[in-house]
Amino acid sequence: xxxxxxxxxxxxxxxxxxxxxxxxxxxxxxxxxxxxxxxxxxxxxxxxxxxxxxxxxxxxxxxxxxxxxxxxxxxxxxxxxxxxxxxxxxxxxxxxxxxxxxxxxxxxxxxxxxxxxxxxxxxxxxxxxxxxxxxxxxxxxxxxxxxxxxxxxxxxxxxxxxxxxxxxxxxxxxxxxxxxxxxxxxxxxxxxxxxxxxxxxxxxxxxxxxxxxxxxxxxxxxxxxxxxxxxxxxxxxxxxxxxxxxxxxxxxxxxxxxxxxxxxxxxxxxxxxxxxxxxxxxxxxxxxxxxxxxxxxxxxxxxxxxxxxxxxxxxxxxxxxxxxxxxxxxxxxxxxxxxxxxxxxxxxxxxxxxxxxxxxxxxxxxxxxxxxxxxxxxxxxxxxxxxxxxxxxxxxxxxxxxxxxxxxxxxxxxxxxxxxxxxxxxxxx
Amino acid sequence: xxxxxxxxxxxxxxxxxxxxxxxxxxxxxxxxxxxxxxxxxxxxxxxxxxxxxxxxxxxxxxxxxxxxxxxxxxxxxxxxxxxxxxxxxxxxxxxxxxxxxxxxxxxxxxxxxxxxxxxxxxxxxxxxxxxxxxxxxxxxxxxxxxxxxxxxxxxxxxxxxxxxxxxxxxxxxxxxx
Numbered sequence: 001x002x003x004x005x006x007x008x009x010x011x012x013x014x015x016x017x018x019x020x021x022x023x024x025x026x027x028x029x030x031x032x033x034x035x036x037x038x039x040x041x042x043x044x045x046x047x048x049x050x051x052x053x054x055x056x057x058x059x060x061x062x063x064x065x066x067x068x069x070x071x072x073x074x075x076x077x078x079x080x081x082x083x084x085x086x087x088x089x090x091x092x093x094x095x096x097x098x099x100x101x102x103x104x105x106x107x108x109x110x111x112x113x114x115x116x117x118x119x120x121x122x123x124x125x126x127x128x129x130x131x132x133x134x135x136x137x138x139x140x141x142x143x144x145x146x147x148x149x150x151x152x153x154x155x156x157x158x159x160x161x162x163x164x165x166x167x168x169x170x171x172x173x174x175x176x177x178x179x180x181x182x183x184x185x186x187x188x189x190x191x192x193x194x195x196x197x198x199x200x201x202x203x204x205x206x207x208x209x210x211x212x213x214x215x216x217x218x219x220x221x222x223x224x225x226x227x228x229x230x231x232x233x234x235x236x237x238x239x240x241x242x243x244x245x246x247x248x249x250x251x252x253x254x255x256x257x258x259x260x261x262x263x264x265x266x267x268x269x270x271x272x273x274x275x276x277x278x279x280x281x282x283x284x285x286x287x288x289x290x291x292x293x294x295x296x297x298x299x300x301x302x303x304x305x306x307x308x309x310x311x312x313x314x315x316x317x318x319x320x321x322x323x324x325x326x327x328x329x330x331x332x333x334x335x336x337x338x339x340x341x342x343x344x345x346x347x348x349x350x351x352x353x354x355x356x357x358x359x360x361x362x363x364x365x366x367x368x369x370x371x372x373x374x375x376x377x378x379x380x381x382x383x384x385x386x387x388x389x390x391x392x393x394x395x396x397x398x399x400x401x402x403x404x405x406x407x408x409x410x411x412x413x414x415x416x417x418x419x420x421x422x423x424x425x426x427x428x429x
Numbered sequence: 430x431x432x433x434x435x436x437x438x439x440x441x442x443x444x445x446x447x448x449x450x451x452x453x454x455x456x457x458x459x460x461x462x463x464x465x466x467x468x469x470x471x472x473x474x475x476x477x478x479x480x481x482x483x484x485x486x487x488x489x490x491x492x493x494x495x496x497x498x499x500x501x502x503x504x505x506x507x508x509x510x511x512x513x514x515x516x517x518x519x520x521x522x523x524x525x526x527x528x529x530x531x532x533x534x535x536x537x538x539x540x541x542x543x544x545x546x547x548x549x550x551x552x553x554x555x556x557x558x559x560x561x562x563x564x565x566x567x568x569x570x571x572x573x574x575x576x577x578x579x580x581x582x583x584x585x586x587x588x589x590x591x592x593x594x595x596x597x598x599x600x601x602x603x604x605x606x
């Protein structure tokens with residue numbers, strides 16, 4: 001075919017003229033500006049750290065949302081257990097790695113779910129973000145504030161999603177309480193919050209090394225016990241403040257709409273001084289703006305109080321109990337208890353309130369006396385909702401509940417609470 | 430033989446706009462039915478589309494045939510074929526490419542949809558309206574028939590490029606009625 005430049009030019013003009021005669025291009029332009037269904041399949045996921053919490057995350061993957069491609073853990077026994085979780089949930093097997101960098105290089109994954117020991121959060125999350133992966137990191141955000149800030153900077157620099165896994169944010173009961181009780185002002189002015197997480201036990205795991213000659217020293221753990229019980233050593237952990245308090249402080253920050261300004265605290269290693277470093281009893285007072293105070297206590301010598309968050313307002317009291325129940329008491333002698341019912345089947349919460357009985361500040365006695373409790377005893381699958389929302393955020397850009405800013409705020413408060421215990425001083429946050 | 434008449438500019442424009450609108454409707458209907466994984470704006474994976482439910486709910490004299498189709502083991506292939514046909518007809522009408530064939534394809538699809546559920550005038554709370562014999566499928570089919578009759582590809586669209594390359598015959602923008 002031999003065309004002169006003039007013919008070529010004429011042909012181009014004819015083509016453009018023909019297109020100009022139809023509004024098709026304009027329609028396609030409009031269509032491009034609008035957003036319809038967003039193309040894309042399931043989000044390709046890799047997991048780093050498949051210990052107990054990692055496996056809980058793994059078991060919460062909805063196969064309509066996520067596709068688990070690879071698992072990474074330095075302990076082969078954990079990988080084997082994770083395989084069982086995949087099989088139990090009828091998910092296909094995933095490839096195994098001990099080195100997370102190798103996993104990122106070899107696997108075509110888009111996002112990483114990570115639940116390694118706390119001290120590794122920052123380095124692993126930054127590495128994944130720098131590799132262009134979205135990250136859902138188990139709480140607490142990082143071992144120190146500097147690590148949190150590195151994570152946030154890496155997410156911003158690479159324009160990737162960084163979500164910190166606080167399940168309460170995705171618990172329909174908490175969402176219902178926030179929307180229906182807190183935001184509506186039902187409690188009046190809240191000046192005091194009580195946060196408790198009481199247990200009776202050493203927190204010590206009794207795991208066995210995967211093989212008699214297993215040596216985790218290459219990853220920074222001098223013995224297998226340090227790896228298995230990393231939560232008990234300051235090098236890897238921030239103790240009860242990170243593993244328990246940060247959940248509740250994060251929720252209190254959400255419900256109070258602010259973050260603590262200062263903390264003073266006490267505590268120590270009183271009951272289990274052998275073979276561990278972190279405190280087994282901590283008591284912390286967090287000062288929020290506006291004269292509001294949150295008291296947190298965590299003890300490992302008595303489980304009677306169990307765990308809960310109580311919001312004391314001028315018009316009522318809200319108790320978030322065991323992540324399973326929400327109780328509302330109107331203030332005054334004639335107050336009523338009102339239950340919030342949760343529908344765990346859907347992502348949205350249904351708040352149904354109903355009068356049940358006279359107020360009684362002794363929750364256990366009141367619940368026992370009520371016979372039919374006002375709330376379900378089923379723990380909503382918040383981790384599953386979190387996983388779904390993480391995948392949705394990657395594909396469709398839907399908002400997430402706990403990004404860097406919120407997670408840094410709660411992490412900073414908890415890290416400095418430990419500082420307050422150690423220095424026996426009031427620490428500004 | 431009837432003498433050719435020249436359509437006015439507004440007449441040509443409205444015909445082409447009608448063709449584009451119908452084409453867009455077909456193309457988007459087909460695109461969303463293609464087995465391409467997608468998510469809703471609210472962030473939920475969209476389930477794959479299937480014509481099975483529509484076919485199984487067919488009424489009218491051809492209902493047994495449509496019910497058989499709806500229960501066929503190869504319904505997945507039929508779903509893909511319908512999606513491709515819708516998309517192709519839509520692209521054809523929007524771009525004015527093989528317009529007559531596109532109109533024919535669109536007419537066949539609309540006729541099938543109409544025959545699978547001829548409206549009987551009975552109020553259906555699940556339906557968007559109440560129709561007796563005439564529904565939107567039939568009206569759109571009539572619109573496509575108009576596009577077919579007026580050979581709108583010769584007014585505007587990529588068919589003009591093909592027409593230009595032919596020996597002089599029927600002049601552009603002239604329609605024999």
